[in-house]
Amino acid sequence: MFFYTVPSKPVNNRIKIWRRLAKAGAVQLKNTVYLLPFSEEHYEFFEWLTQEVDAMGGDGTFVQTQNIEPMDDGDLKRLFSKQRENDYRDIDKKLDTLERKVNSVTKGSGTRGSKQIEEQFHRLARDLHAVTRIDFFSSEVGKKMKEKMGAVEGALKRMGRDKKECPSPSITSRRVEEYQGKIWVTRTRPFIDRMASAWLIRKFIDKNAKFTFTEDHDAKKLTPQHVAFDIRGGEFTHQGDLCTFEVLVKTFGLSDQALKKIADIVHELDMKDGKYETPEASGIEEILTGIRKTITEDAQALEKGMSVFEMLYAANA
Structure with missing residues (x-):
């Protein structure tokens, strides 16, 4: 208080x-x-x-207090929820307008203005994220708004597929046991996808994984002990509209909600195609950019970047 x-x-x-x-x-x-x-x-x-x-x-x-007479816990929760309802109401009105625009496009009025619609959606999603962050008691209105936002996002994705269908790449499954004791090779000057992929490798594939760096044209000269990732001609790299991090996740059959969240963020930062709404992405990018600018030694920069993704995973686990 x-x-x-x-x-x-x-x-x-x-x-x-x-x-x-x-x-x-x-x-x-x-x-x-x-x-x-x-x-x-x-x-x-x-x-x-x-x-x-x-x-x-x-x-x-x-002051820190356990009770505020004559109110009980239910009264206090309702007080907070009512305040958030006011915040959600403004977003709801804007989302209704946006939903009508999306429906207009999907019903055959063409894709004209679809980019502006997507930009409006991303702004509203950021606004919703800001409100849900302070919706401390998960109000019913907030839950309904998330569902509504999800429905509009689904309609937007369908609209995008109608514009240009992108076939899913075929990913060959691999076993973690086959990749123990390997030396993982990637490009110099590591950044988002390489930092995230290195973290994933050490976290879920080989906890003792070692990393080294090379240039694109050196990838084919590697020994069987080396595994190239996020590098042209490498074993694990971009496929279709998937970034290297997503390819690794699918290849090794990794799945949990926190990992999915990170995959969306990495995809958005690396591919920049607006496929996922990730409000946290810009902040993560700024931190990783700071690492890249202040640390010139590749191995040290990679380790620092990996620590960022470890903290991000812990926050979402």
């Missing part, structure tokens, strides 16, 4: 604090009293916000 007061002028200070609280998902209990469910992240947020209020010449404090 957060309490604060700030001087009436300048007015933008009061607005700034209000916006910070709203973005964090806090609900207003009374005037300048706000609530957030307890978590380490929220505790730290209130710590910093208190300092910010103090710097404005105001007064802020917060």
Whole structure:
């Protein structure tokens, strides 16, 4: 529970604090009293916000409490859910408009404007992700909005297939046991697909996998002890509209929800075809770009990139 007061002028200070609280998902209990469910992240947020209020010449404090009389847990959850319903309502209206546009295209009015429709969908998906992130008690409205967004996404994918059917590549299955003790080779200056693929190899295929680097034209000169990936002529590389990471996942029959999430992100960053809606992708790309810019040694850059995907996997597992 957060309490604060700030001087009436300048007015933008009061607005700034209000916006910070709203973005964090806090609900207003009374005037300048706000609530957030307890978590380490929220505790730290209130710590910093208190300092910010103090710097404005105001007064802020917060407390951790188990009960707020006369409200019970159900009352508090409904308070948060009602606030999120207001957020969802605006997205719902925009999604209705977008759904009509998609239906118009799929019913035969042509694909004119389909790119703009996809861009609008991605913006709405990002907005929905931002709201669901602060829908702390998974409101019923939020669940219905996710279903509705999924239905529109499915219609968009069908629209895309109607425009250009892309046959699924044939992937030959492999056994993990066949790839133990190998040296995995990829291109120099590793980036998204290579970093993610290296992480996948060490996480799910060979925990002791070693990596080395070469140029594209060297791939065919490798010994049987070496396995080339994400490299022209390599054993594991892009096939059809699949990036190397996806090829590895399918080849070794790997499947879990967190891995699927990462596969979508890697595909979007590497292929940039708008096939998947991944709000986290841009942030992951910035981190990996930072690694690439600050670390010139390939092996070290690869390891750093792999650690990013390990943390991403842990966050979604």
